[in-house]
Amino acid sequence: xxxxxxxxxxxxxxxxxxxxxxxxxxxxxxxxxxxxxxxxxxxxxxxxxxxxxxxxxxxxxxxxxxxxxxxxxxxxxxxxxxxxxxxxxxxxxxxxxxxxxxxxxxxxxxxxxxxxxxxxxxxxxxxxxxxxxxxxxxxxxxxxxxxxxxxxxxxxxxxxxxxxxxxxxxxxxxxxxxxxxxxxxxxxxxxxxxxxxxxxxxxxxxxx
Amino acid sequence: xxxxxxxxxxxxxxxxxxxxxxxxxxxxxxxxxxxxxxxxxxxxxxxxxxxxxxxxxxxxxxxxxxxxxxxxxxxxxxxxxxxxxxxxxxxxxxxxxxxxxxxxxxxxxxxxxxxxxxxxxxxxxxxxxxxxxxxxxxxxxxxxxxxxxxxxxxxxxxxxxxxxxxxxxxxxxxxxxxxxx
Numbered sequence: 001x002x003x004x005x006x007x008x009x010x011x012x013x014x015x016x017x018x019x020x021x022x023x024x025x026x027x028x029x030x031x032x033x034x035x036x037x038x039x040x041x042x043x044x045x046x047x048x049x050x051x052x053x054x055x056x057x058x059x060x061x062x063x064x065x066x067x068x069x070x071x072x073x074x075x076x077x078x079x080x081x082x083x084x085x086x087x088x089x090x091x092x093x094x095x096x097x098x099x100x101x102x103x104x105x106x107x108x109x110x111x112x113x114x115x116x117x118x119x120x121x122x123x124x125x126x127x128x129x130x131x132x133x134x135x136x137x138x139x140x141x142x143x144x145x146x147x148x149x150x151x152x153x154x155x156x157x158x159x160x161x162x163x164x165x166x167x168x169x170x171x172x173x174x175x176x177x178x179x180x181x182x183x184x185x186x187x188x189x190x191x192x193x194x195x196x197x198x199x200x201x202x203x204x205x206x207x208x
Numbered sequence: 209x210x211x212x213x214x215x216x217x218x219x220x221x222x223x224x225x226x227x228x229x230x231x232x233x234x235x236x237x238x239x240x241x242x243x244x245x246x247x248x249x250x251x252x253x254x255x256x257x258x259x260x261x262x263x264x265x266x267x268x269x270x271x272x273x274x275x276x277x278x279x280x281x282x283x284x285x286x287x288x289x290x291x292x293x294x295x296x297x298x299x300x301x302x303x304x305x306x307x308x309x310x311x312x313x314x315x316x317x318x319x320x321x322x323x324x325x326x327x328x329x330x331x332x333x334x335x336x337x338x339x340x341x342x343x344x345x346x347x348x349x350x351x352x353x354x355x356x357x358x359x360x361x362x363x364x365x366x367x368x369x370x371x372x373x374x375x376x377x378x379x380x381x382x383x384x385x386x387x388x389x
Contacts, residue, residue: 073282073314107284143355165356169341171314180344200347202312205285205357 032141035197039065039151039158040139044099044129045112047119052097052127054158061093062152062161062188064181067142069102070118071109072204074170075145079122081166081173082146085182086126094150094185096126101137101145107207134208144203146170148181152188161188164199246319248326248335255315255337258346265308269366273388275307275381276362278338278350281321282313285375286359290329292378296385297333303389307333312358315339363388 033039043053054063066082068075086096102110112130119128131137140149150162162184167176184194245252256264265274277293279286290309297307309331313322318337326335340346347356351371354360361381363370365388372384 073280144357147355165344168344170343171341175341199344200354200356201343202347202356202358204283205359207284 032139032143033149033160033163035160035163037160039149039160040136041158042097042099042129042136044131044136046127046129047112047116047124052129056127057095059093060095060153062150062185063158064089064094064096064185065140065149065151066096066098066166067101067137067140067145067147067149067206068098069100069107069110069145069204069207070114071107072145074201074203077171077173078146078166083122083125085166085185088182089185090126092185092189094188098124098126098128099131099136100128101131101134101142102207103134110207137206137208142206144205146201146203150181150184150188150194161194162197165201168199170201170203243339246323248323249331251334253311253318253322253326253335253337255318255339258338258340258342258349261310261336261338261340262349266362266364266369267367268364271304271366273305273385274362274364275305275385276310276364277307278310278312278358278360278362280312280358281317281325283358289359289375289377290331292376292381294331294333295378296381300385300389305385305389309333309335311335311337313337 041054043051046052054060057063064085068078068082082096082098090096100110100115104111112132115128115130118124142149146166148162148164148166149160151158152161153159162181164180166179166181167173168178168180169176180196180199183196187194243255245254247253265276268274275293275296277286277289279290281287293307293309296305311318311322315337322335322337325331343356347354350362351360351369351373354371354373357373359375361372361374361376363372363384368388370384370388376384
């Protein structure tokens, strides 16, 4: 009788573990940062030849980190909006930092020289950094361009507060109804919690 | 207690799909006809908004397997894998399989980029344009795990779905198709 009880118990335990494990594997993947993650420091080459890190902006309250590139149509369609975001939020403590994660060996239009050309032609007011080691995008978990990570400084740590799209219409800036990223930055500036923490948009896969 | 454990995965896995069924009831079929199709390679390229697309391909109960490949003319890895999808379509169309190449090109590029591309590559599979600005709404409806990067592929049979955020070779596609054929 006792053996029967033990066997039943073991069976329940085994099935229970199985159920929990299978449920967990169905969960979204854990690659990269999620909301609340502490973002690692960066130290990447800017198009002006200088090295840029978060410490380059000692007065910043946080950072608008945007993985983007030279040619992806969604990235190109976002350029003017990225410049406008820097103009709007740098003075309020949230500068834009753009990072090109693509490997020029795979995507020849994304060389450092062509990044310099892009930054000069478009008059980028923010650093446009080259993730030459291909480690930053992977650590952050960026999957595409453009892909935004909004960070806020908390006791010297950079905490991820928002991940996703610039707004609700990547293709057409004139038809935007909701400025997800700007809303999130404004909420941080006002000392509030970000209400829409994650959004999705179509983008170009990162070429590595 | 044992029963609860056994049933638990079923409850969890069914949860997400219910939302989409509710959306279906509110969807109007009229949207499909909203835009005039353009011709390419002797066939029509129809534009769909997400709800019309959902109704036309994701909610079908016709025993057909729809292999939906999300691509764009500007997406290099997408173009690289197109021949695999073309070959799959040619080889399996007699077995109730239909490949649909779902272009995410900008709508203003339909006639200047998509049509010439379809003609030049002589694509035989059905090509449609998914023209819906509000991607934050519909990306998670396609699949919760989708980051928004392309290419991705969805295999659908009678509302059951398999989602792949990865590029494919023909052999890899065939292996996946055979699991639901």
